[in-house]
Amino acid sequence: MGYRVAVVGATGAVGREILKTLHEREFPVDEIVALASPRSAGREVSFGDRTLKVQNLETFDFTGWDVALFSPGASVSAIHGPRAAKAGCIVIDNTSHFRMEPDVPLVVPEVNPNDLKKAKRGIVANPNCSTIQMVVALKPLHDLFTAKRVVVATYQAVAGAGKDGMDELFAQTKGTFVNDPPKIEQFQKQIAFNCIPQIDRFMDDGATKEEWKMTVETKKILDPEIQVLATCVRVPVFIGHSEAVVVEFEEPVDLRKAREALREAEGVVLLDEREDGGYVTPIECVGEDATYVSRLRIDPTVPNGLAFWCVSDNLRKGAALNAVQIAETMIALDLLPHRN
Structure with a gap:
């Protein structure tokens, strides 16, 4: 017997990826509905070889539905997530709205699956995409050596800003070759042939909101002392x-044991050859489920230091796949009962 599943924000990049992932992983679906804003109602999205007509989220009744995977934007989730949960539907939310609420578990199934048992409100939060891949790679190393300090630089794809961000990169890149001035709308500066050291707004201490998310989410998911x-x-x-990660551990680091732990870790693929091209780049991880770890090496500048490079598809493991894996884990833990 399958489940009645709602996908909220179904016309967005993550929503479409959720539908694709549910089908590819043969999630036990008896009935599925695609939901979005009133302006998107009536549009069509794909679920395997089926076409779903998008329904209006604002008027949808969640009563009798088992699980809803949300990716509509934080302000929309704030309104409709609790409404769905009150109707008895388990909510798995991809937005930032619920992540730091103490009674909402923030879960990466390979890292802290048992936190799903704390979902007393019927809401589970999906972490930020950059946090997810880092904690997946950190978990086996933390279990071995106990991480105490992490310094990370991220190199984040424009898909993190949605379809409009991808469209802006495409338009600016094309425009460069025909001498069109760049049209800047989604990012703070030109993104084509450039790097922008700002994601989200600045906070009082000079960090950006994205950087703050990585800090507080890692503490909540992995260890509050990190x-x-x-x-x-x-x-x-x-x-x-992509992320360049440097970790300082409590215990001495054995590089051989670190490699073994990463090779055996769920959700991780270690591809680390010390030769030209012996590492994974972001273009090679597109469409893949794993977090790929490369460039593993001792950091000699601090006691018990280790450095590595990791890449992951931010639309899959960074969003859609992790949400679906949360639902799968809830089934395995008998936390997703049929409610119809």
Whole structure:
């Protein structure tokens, strides 16, 4: 027996990826509905070889639906997430709205699956895309050596800003070759052939909101004692986030054991050859489920230091896949009962 599943924000990049991921992973669906804003109602989206007509989120009744995977934007989730949960539907939310609420678990299934048992409000939060891939790579190393400080620089694809961000990179890149002046709307500066060291707004301490998210989310998911310093950069890549991570551990680092732990870790692929091209780049991770780790090496500048490079498809593991895996894990833990 399958589940009645709602996909909220179904016309967006993440919503479409959720539909694709549900079908590819053969999630046990008895009935599925695509929901979006009133202006998108009536549009069509694909679910495998089926075409779904998008329904109006604002008038949709969640009563009798088992699980809703949300990716409509934080302000929309703030209104309709609790409404769906009150109707008895488990909400898995991709936006930032619920992440730091103490009674809402923030979950990466490979890292902290048992936190799903704390979903007393019927809402589970999906972490930020850059946080997800980092904690997936950190988890096996933290279990071995106990991470105490992380310094990370991210190289984040424009897909993190949605379809409009991808369109802006495409338009600016094309315009460069025909001498059109760049039209800047989605980002703070020209993104084509450029890097922008700002994602989200600046906070009082000089960090951006994206950098703050990586700090507080890593603490909530992995260990409240870990110190994190992040510098988040938008780069002219369509899909696939990259991160250069330096970790200082409590215990001495054994590089051989670190490699073994990463090779065996769920959700991680270690591809680290010390030769030209012996690493994974963002374009190679598109459409893949794993977080790829490369350039693993000792950091000699601090006690017990280790450095690595990791890449992941931010629309899949960074959003859609993680949300679907949360639903799958809830089924495995008997936390997603049929409500119809």
